[in-house]
Amino acid sequence: xxxxxxxxxxxxxxxxxxxxxxxxxxxxxxxxxxxxxxxxxxxxxxxxxxxxxxxxxxxxxxxxxxxxxxxxxxxxxxxxxxxxxxxxxxxxxxxxxxxxxxxxxxxxxxxxxxxxxxxxxxxxxxxxxxxxxxxxxxxxxxxxxxxxxxxxxxxxxxxxxxxxxxxxxxxxxxxxxxxxxxxxxxxxxxxxxxxxxxxxxxxxxxxxxxxxxxxxxxxxxxxxxxxxxxxxxxxxxxxxxxxxxxxxxxxxxxxxxxxxxxxxxxxxxxxxxxxxxxxxxxxxxxxxxxxxxxxxxxxxxxxxxxxxxxxxxxxxxxxxxxxxxxxxxxxxxxxxxxxxxxxxxxxxxxxxxxxxxxxxxxxxxxxxxxxxxxxxx
Amino acid sequence: xxxxxxxxxxxxxxxxxxxxxxxxxxxxxxxxxxxxxxxxxxxxxxxxxxxxxxxxxxxxxxxxxxxxxxxxxxxxxxxxxxxxxxxxxxxxxxxxxxxxxxxxxxxxxxxxxxxxxxxxxxxxxxxxxxxx
Numbered sequence: 001x002x003x004x005x006x007x008x009x010x011x012x013x014x015x016x017x018x019x020x021x022x023x024x025x026x027x028x029x030x031x032x033x034x035x036x037x038x039x040x041x042x043x044x045x046x047x048x049x050x051x052x053x054x055x056x057x058x059x060x061x062x063x064x065x066x067x068x069x070x071x072x073x074x075x076x077x078x079x080x081x082x083x084x085x086x087x088x089x090x091x092x093x094x095x096x097x098x099x100x101x102x103x104x105x106x107x108x109x110x111x112x113x114x115x116x117x118x119x120x121x122x123x124x125x126x127x128x129x130x131x132x133x134x135x136x137x138x139x140x141x142x143x144x145x146x147x148x149x150x151x152x153x154x155x156x157x158x159x160x161x162x163x164x165x166x167x168x169x170x171x172x173x174x175x176x177x178x179x180x181x182x183x184x185x186x187x188x189x190x191x192x193x194x195x196x197x198x199x200x201x202x203x204x205x206x207x208x209x210x211x212x213x214x215x216x217x218x219x220x221x222x223x224x225x226x227x228x229x230x231x232x233x234x235x236x237x238x239x240x241x242x243x244x245x246x247x248x249x250x251x252x253x254x255x256x257x258x259x260x261x262x263x264x265x266x267x268x269x270x271x272x273x274x275x276x277x278x279x280x281x282x283x284x285x286x287x288x289x290x291x292x293x294x295x296x297x298x299x300x301x302x303x304x305x306x307x308x309x310x311x312x313x314x315x316x317x318x319x320x321x322x323x324x325x326x327x328x329x330x331x332x333x334x335x336x337x338x339x340x341x342x343x344x345x346x347x348x349x350x351x352x353x354x355x356x357x358x359x360x361x362x363x364x365x366x367x368x369x370x371x372x373x374x375x376x377x
Numbered sequence: 378x379x380x381x382x383x384x385x386x387x388x389x390x391x392x393x394x395x396x397x398x399x400x401x402x403x404x405x406x407x408x409x410x411x412x413x414x415x416x417x418x419x420x421x422x423x424x425x426x427x428x429x430x431x432x433x434x435x436x437x438x439x440x441x442x443x444x445x446x447x448x449x450x451x452x453x454x455x456x457x458x459x460x461x462x463x464x465x466x467x468x469x470x471x472x473x474x475x476x477x478x479x480x481x482x483x484x485x486x487x488x489x490x491x492x493x494x495x496x497x498x499x500x501x502x503x504x505x506x507x508x509x
Contacts, residue, residue, distance in 0.1 A: 112451040113382070121417060123384035125474045127502050128462050129446060129454045137444035138464055145442070145486045189459075192445035240464065240474045241417065245442060 002170040003205035003323030003332070006103075011041035011327070012055065014101035014206050019060060022097070022208040026220045035066040035087055035096030035211075039076040044105045044115065044326050056099070066093040073362025074274055075232070076100065077209075077330035078369025082230045084211035095216055101206030102326030119364060121238050133191035133199060133277065135239050135364045140193055140279035143246040149282060151193055153297030155184035157278040158197050158320050160306050165317030167307060167348040172201050173321040184278070198278040203323030207331035209338060214377065225341035228355070229263065229372035231256025237366045249368035250287035250359060257370035258289070263355060265289045268372070270350045271311070271357040272337045274330060275318040281305075284359055285313075288370065307348065315340060315348045330360035334371070341373040380453035383497045390416045392431060397501040402434040402492050404471050413471050436492035437508065438467040445481045465490055465505055478506045 001018055009017075015038075022028065038052045049055075053069045056062070066087045070076045077100060084096035105111070112131065120126050120135065143149060162179045165171035179197060187196035210220070217224035233249035233256070236242045258264060265288065273281040273288075282296040290311070291299050299305065305313035316322050316336040319329060337358035339345045358371040386394050393416040396403035404413045407421035408428045420427050443463040449455040459481040466472045477490055489508035494501040 113453075116382075116450060121474075122382075123387070123390050124415065124417060126382045127384055127497070128474055128476050129381070129450060129457065129460065130462055130474070131446075131450035133448070134444045134446050134450075134462055138442045138462070141444060141486065142442035142464075189445075189447035191447065192443075238417075240415070240472060245464075 001205050001207065003172055003203035003325050006204045009204070011049070011101050011103060012059070014103070014204065015056060015099065016059070018099055018101060018206050018208050022099075022210070026210060028095070028210070028220075030061050030063070033062060033095050033097045034064050035084060035093030036062055036064045037067070037080040037084055037096060037098045038069050039100045039327055040069055040071050041101060041103070041327050043118075044103065045111055064093070066096060072367045074276070074330035075360050075362030075367035075369045077328075077334045078230075078358065078360040078371050079232060081209070081211055081227060081334065081371055082232065082369070085227055085230075088211060088213055095210055095212040097208065097210055099206070099208045100328030100331040102328035103204045104202035104324055104326030106202065121240060125238065125240055131191070132364070133194050136277045136279070137191040137194055138239055139245050139283070139365060140277065143279065143283050144193065146246050147286065147294040147296070149279075149294070149297045151185065152181050153301065154193060154198065154279045154282060155181040156297070156300045157275065157281050158184050160300060161275065161314055161318040161320035163306050164315050164348060165321035168316050168322065168346070171317035171321055172203055172323040173317060193279070194277055200276050200319035200324035201321070203325050205323060205325035205332070206328040207335045209334060221342065223342045223375060225338040225356075225373045226375070226377045227371060228374045228377070229257040229259070229261025230370070231260065232367070232369045234367050235365070237363060239364055246283065248283060248287050248361070248365045250284050250361070250370065253368040253370040254288035254359070257357075257372050261372040263372060268355050268357045269353045270315060270340050271313050272315070272333045272340075272359070273313055274333050274360045275314060275320050276324065276329070278320060280365070281313055281318075288357070288359060312350050315345060315350065330362070333360050334358055337371065337373050341375055343375075379456075379497075381497060382453070383500050384502060386500070389419060392416065394500055396431070396433070397494050397503055400494060402436050402503055403431040404434050404467075404469055405429050406432050413469055415471060415473060432469070434471070434492070435468050438465040438490055438505070440464070440477065440484065440486055440488045440490060441466045441472060442486060443477070443484050445484065463490070463505065473503070475503055475505045478504060
């Protein structure tokens with residue numbers, strides 16, 4: 001669904017809209033959907049609802065053999081695809097609905113303090129006043145130092161995301177015009193090295209994917225997306241505890257996904273790389289093996305990842321210019337990956353996109369999932 | 378009263394904050410394998426032994442990474458911006474987070490820093506400032 005500011009709608013209003021959209025798109029019925037995976041809502045308000053699947057089963061009158069509310073932040077949506085696939089392979093479900101909605105509230109007094117405690121150590125980090133941008137900034141600064149990545153290099157990622165958003169009518173920044181590296185650096189400072197335009201756009205929204213058997217997939221769509229490889233890795237859940245800041249769990253999750261798919265980075269045609277902040281696609285390009293250490297900045301600067309480039313990244317505008325939908329953030333990354341593989345990405349469709357890589361992470365780059373999707377099994 | 382967060386004393390961190398009150402930066406040491414670590418682990422992160430004592434850190438370290446916070450996450454920090462948050466690698470090899478009390482424009486990776494202790498309510502929290 002199109003991200004926006006739906007101030008009069010709660011998470012369940014968004015879930016209802018999402019399901020209606022899915023029914024229209026795929027002509028699915030309650031008898032057909034026998035699996036449900038979803039993610040908690042209300043996290044940005046500091047009121048986490050961890051029993052979303054129960055409410056959705058009740059509201060939508062589902063009778064699933066397989067259901068769960070999964071909480072891995074942005075990584076939830078990559079993990080969902082894997083868990084749903086396992087259930088389908090084991091014959092425990094035929095069609096698993098994976099659905100996420102999110103509202104990214106402005107951290108008001110109280111909720112920001114509460115949220116800080118869920119993402120940082122209460123006794124050894126929270127007393128120093130960190131928040132989400134500052135924690136990512138610690139990762140980014142070390143990465144920039146060790147890999148000779150400049151302030152301009154990370155700003156260039158936001159410039160590229162905006163170019164893609166101008167091709168996507170659903171993106172928050174559609175129609176808002178291009179931005180330059182200078183614009184990014186001149187925008188108001190948030191947490192060094194990040195300025196306002198280095199940060200994703202807080203939004204409300206969500207998305208749905210259906211994970212099913214190939215035969216059912218072909219009944220629903222002329223060109224379904226196949227899952228060819230998957231990997232996950234769970235690194236230390238605090239910034240202070242992470243041994244090496246610039247080698248994230250993407251190193252392990254990526255290697256696993258490529259091995260499973262029997263593919264290498266050279267085989268990938270387009271990548272969707274979770275971009276809560278402008279620096280993270282650079283870190284991921286290097287950690288996943290697309291760029292040698294220290295070369296991701298030059299790669300983006302060359303225009304390779306822009307529309308028309310040889311390796312398109314975040315073709316829908318990314319969280320930076322499409323929007324970050326809070327609890328359902330990773331869903332947009334996954335949905336765009338699937339659309340590119342299915343040939344449904346409209347004006348931004350990459351012709352001949354055979355293999356698509358989707359990388360989602362959760363927390364402050366703690367949980368990592370890499371999916372490789374393709375047009376063929 | 379700044380309203381800044383005050384760490385809660387728990388069975389896991391009590392020895393640490395008794396140390397900071399006495400002007401000591403303590404590091405857990407595993408008596409089985411000798412690993413040094415922060416007071417966030419109930420068991421040695423290397424060998425899962427539960428017998429440990431502590432060593433007192435020199436309090437000297439280097440900035441491994443940093444950020445300058447320009448936007449206060451909540452009201453308690455409004456008067457402090459811009460403030461520095463750093464990951465400090467202590468001489469003993471352990472890394473920890475703290476603020477660095479300095480001109481935020483001059484912070485840099487690898488800058489040597491020394492510990493000091495800030496009192497918040499009745500708890501002392503380790504902080505750093507440029508060495509010198």
